[in-house]
Amino acid sequence: MIRSFLTVSAGTLASRLLGFARDAMIAALLGAGPVADAFLVAFQLVNVVRRLLTEGALNAALVPAWLRVREADGAAAAAVFAGRVLGTVSAALIVAAALIGLLMPLVMTALAPGFAGGATLQLAVDDARLMLPYLAFAGPVTVMMALLNAQSRFALTAFSPLLFNIALIAVMLALLLWRQDASSAAPILAATVGIAGFLQLLILVLRRGENVAMPLRVAFDAPMRTFLGKAIPGMVASAGPQLLVVAGAVIASSSPSAVSWLYFANRLIELPLGIVGVAMGTVLVPELSRALRGSDHTAIAHAGSRGLELALGLALPATLGLIVLGAPIVRLLFEHGAFTASDSAATAHALMWLALGLPAHVLVKALSPAFFAREDTITPLLATLKGLAVAIVLAIVLGHIFGPNGIAASIAFGAWSSALALIRRGAATFGFSIDAAARRRLPRIVVAALAMGGLLWLVPALVLPPTADAHGLVQAALLATLISGGMAIYGLLLGAFGVVKWDAAVAAVRQTKVTGLRD
Numbered sequence: 001m002i003r004s005f006l007t008v009s010a011g012t013l014a015s016r017l018l019g020f021a022r023d024a025m026i027a028a029l030l031g032a033g034p035v036a037d038a039f040l041v042a043f044q045l046v047n048v049v050r051r052l053l054t055e056g057a058l059n060a061a062l063v064p065a066w067l068r069v070r071e072a073d074g075a076a077a078a079a080v081f082a083g084r085v086l087g088t089v090s091a092a093l094i095v096a097a098a099l100i101g102l103l104m105p106l107v108m109t110a111l112a113p114g115f116a117g118g119a120t121l122q123l124a125v126d127d128a129r130l131m132l133p134y135l136a137f138a139g140p141v142t143v144m145m146a147l148l149n150a151q152s153r154f155a156l157t158a159f160s161p162l163l164f165n166i167a168l169i170a171v172m173l174a175l176l177l178w179r180q181d182a183s184s185a186a187p188i189l190a191a192t193v194g195i196a197g198f199l200q201l202l203i204l205v206l207r208r209g210e211n212v213a214m215p216l217r218v219a220f221d222a223p224m225r226t227f228l229g230k231a232i233p234g235m236v237a238s239a240g241p242q243l244l245v246v247a248g249a250v251i252a253s254s255s256p257s258a259v260s261w262l263y264f265a266n267r268l269i270e271l272p273l274g275i276v277g278v279a280m281g282t283v284l285v286p287e288l289s290r291a292l293r294g295s296d297h298t299a300i301a302h303a304g305s306r307g308l309e310l311a312l313g314l315a316l317p318a319t320l321g322l323i324v325l326g327a328p329i330v331r332l333l334f335e336h337g338a339f340t341a342s343d344s345a346a347t348a349h350a351l352m353w354l355a356l357g358l359p360a361h362v363l364v365k366a367l368s369p370a371f372f373a374r375e376d377t378i379t380p381l382l383a384t385l386k387g388l389a390v391a392i393v394l395a396i397v398l399g400h401i402f403g404p405n406g407i408a409a410s411i412a413f414g415a416w417s418s419a420l421a422l423i424r425r426g427a428a429t430f431g432f433s434i435d436a437a438a439r440r441r442l443p444r445i446v447v448a449a450l451a452m453g454g455l456l457w458l459v460p461a462l463v464l465p466p467t468a469d470a471h472g473l474v475q476a477a478l479l480a481t482l483i484s485g486g487m488a489i490y491g492l493l494l495g496a497f498g499v500v501k502w503d504a505a506v507a508a509v510r511q512t513k514v515t516g517l518r519d
Helices: 001-030 034-053 059-073 076-101 104-111 119-131 133-150 155-159 162-180 182-204 222-238 238-253 258-293 296-336 343-357 358-372 378-402 404-429 436-463 472-496 502-511
Strands: none
Touching: 001 034, 001 162, 001 182, 001 258, 001 296, 034 104, 034 119, 034 133, 034 155, 034 258, 059 076, 059 104, 059 222, 076 133, 076 222, 076 258, 104 119, 104 238, 104 258, 104 296, 119 182, 133 182, 162 182, 222 238, 222 358, 222 378, 238 358, 238 378, 238 404, 258 296, 258 343, 258 358, 258 404, 296 343, 296 358, 296 436, 296 472, 296 502, 343 404, 358 378, 378 404, 436 472
């Protein structure tokens, strides 16, 4: 499992780093005004669909179902089942894209009620319609990625999302060279989103290997309705962090530039969340499904324990690092072109509050597979809906009092509400199987993260202020040194506390069978 986790995490890390480059260019091209707000609201709609579908969420329903059919009836029956899912999901998303396109003014008004009656609403509608072809390509991409994951072929599914960001970055480089203004650059970027989705589909089709989804059919019979009835709640639950941000954007749309500030702050949250969350959904669900199908309680406890350790072991230091170093990171990444110093300050403040919810988001990602592997997608859905309700109510109140910072804090409260709901429900129904090693190591992980956070808080206070006016490359080098130093300190503390034995970890990675690299 460790090798698979690292493969998926490496692909997600590469995609997120390219995403930072993409968003830095978006900030430079569009700034944080009405054009940027309109584009980012439309882009959030696509991003939510992308996370619902292509970044591991469909594993929640498809992987356990496909494994069950293959084990009961053989590979041929599993291919027929997959072909029905592929055809049905693709057809449904094509129809959905057409309907959303027709109703886009209503959709954008619901997502950004603060735009109503202004020119920003029409800009958002136009951008969103240009992005809609992505939805048609997302259907087959979704199913093919989930089928590859079910076969433990993680490499292609981990790295194919890179094409989405590569396409956007290439177009934005051209726009920057041509010095296009924001109003003309936004529709070009919006149209590129659909092209990027096509490239992702193309690489999966060309490298799909054996026919694991044949013949293609569209079916809405009882078995397919049962599958979709489990898949849709699981997909919504898996997109909880993105839905919370969308809920915040709905409230923030009435404040100029607030949507942009929250979007760019959340992009920094998505780096650690993506590395852990996508890997949890992609790797842990198949592992738990196989263990549950074999009634192997030791394997269930091992998979759940290692997943929780990996999740919190990455999320806690990331949370503290973003709180302490958020302001210089935001300035370095986004304060270029049309994105001003005041925009950076507002984004950094929102980031601090959003970061407080990161451990909760990761807990949800680590705990949800225990329900998904049991084909229970309703419980995570209810937890997500509870978090959304909490976030919306608090955002209305805190947003009115504290502005965008209050909305960001509300998103964090919503995340913790979802996490606590899953913990209570899991303990009441099947009990979380955490082994003795996890009970021993988890407190030590927390102590190591707090110690690292304390050191990071002390050092930048002495080092960063004197270099505030230094060249950008100097600031980047200094920030990279601080981040690398914090990671090194954290690793040393984990080793000193006996959480990690580095020689054993390296040996485990080397000895684990390399799967999916033929992709």
